[in-house]
Amino acid sequence: MKNKVKFTRMEQKMTQEQLARQVRVTRQTIGLIEKGEYNPTLQLCVAIAKALGKTLDDLFWEVD
Amino acid sequence: MEKTWIRFLLPDDEYKRRTILVYFAEAAILQLIAVLTLIVISQFDFIPMDGVVVLIGMLFGTIAYVWIRYILSGMEFAEIMTAKAYRRERKLIIIKSTSFLVIMCASIASFDVFGMMSVPLIEGLIVSFIAALLLFLTNYVSLKRSYWKNRELID
Structure with missing residues (x-):
C-alpha cells in the first residue's frame, strides 16, 4: 500500500527509530510500512497518524 | 492485539506478531495434511509405524517449520x-555460543566425574558441540537475513 509516512516523517525531521518508539513497534516495521511492504492494522495507522500529527487521509489515502 | 489464548507466545511488535501467526497457521495446516496422510498410510500393512515415533516426528516437524520460517x-x-551494529551482534552470538559450549562441556564432565552419566563422556561432548554449533548457525543465519532485510529499509 502506497503511503506518505516516510515523506511526512522526514518533513518533521523525525527518525524511523523515534517514530517506532512512539508507536511501540520495531524500526523494521516502520521501514516495511514506508516501503509499502507491510499493511498495518487500523490501530497502528491511527497511532502513526497521531505521532506525526496528521490524519489517516493525509498519510494513507491514495489520490489519483 | 489479537484476542487469542496464544497471546503469551506472540511478540508485542505488530508485524512480527501477525507474521508468526501466519507461520503457526501454515504449520497447523501442514500437520493436518500429515495426519490425513498417516491415516491413509496406516491402512496398509507394508509400512510399519510406531505411534510414539510418529508423534515425536510430528512434534519436531511442526516446531522446526515455525522455527526455520522465523529464522x-x-x-x-x-x-x-548498520554494519557496526551487525558486527557487534555477530560478536555477541559468538560469545553466547562459546559460553553455551563451555558450560555444557563443564557440566557433562562434572556429571561424568561424579558417575552420574549413563552415556559415554565423548557422546555427551559431541552432543554439546552439535547443540552449540546449531545455536551459532541459527542465530548467525537469522542475523544475516535480518541485516540484509533491514539494509533495504533504512532511511
Whole structure:
C-alpha cells in the first residue's frame, strides 16, 4: 500500500527509530510500512497518524 | 492485539506478531495434511509405524517449520540496521555460543566425574558441540537475513 509516512516523517525531521518508539513497534516495521511492504492494522495507522500529527487521509489515502 | 489464548507466545511488535501467526497457521495446516496422510498410510500393512515415533516426528516437524520460517524471515534482529551494529551482534552470538559450549562441556564432565552419566563422556561432548554449533548457525543465519532485510529499509 502506497503511503506518505516516510515523506511526512522526514518533513518533521523525525527518525524511523523515534517514530517506532512512539508507536511501540520495531524500526523494521516502520521501514516495511514506508516501503509499502507491510499493511498495518487500523490501530497502528491511527497511532502513526497521531505521532506525526496528521490524519489517516493525509498519510494513507491514495489520490489519483 | 489479537484476542487469542496464544497471546503469551506472540511478540508485542505488530508485524512480527501477525507474521508468526501466519507461520503457526501454515504449520497447523501442514500437520493436518500429515495426519490425513498417516491415516491413509496406516491402512496398509507394508509400512510399519510406531505411534510414539510418529508423534515425536510430528512434534519436531511442526516446531522446526515455525522455527526455520522465523529464522529465514529476517525479523528476529529488527533493530540491526548498520554494519557496526551487525558486527557487534555477530560478536555477541559468538560469545553466547562459546559460553553455551563451555558450560555444557563443564557440566557433562562434572556429571561424568561424579558417575552420574549413563552415556559415554565423548557422546555427551559431541552432543554439546552439535547443540552449540546449531545455536551459532541459527542465530548467525537469522542475523544475516535480518541485516540484509533491514539494509533495504533504512532511511
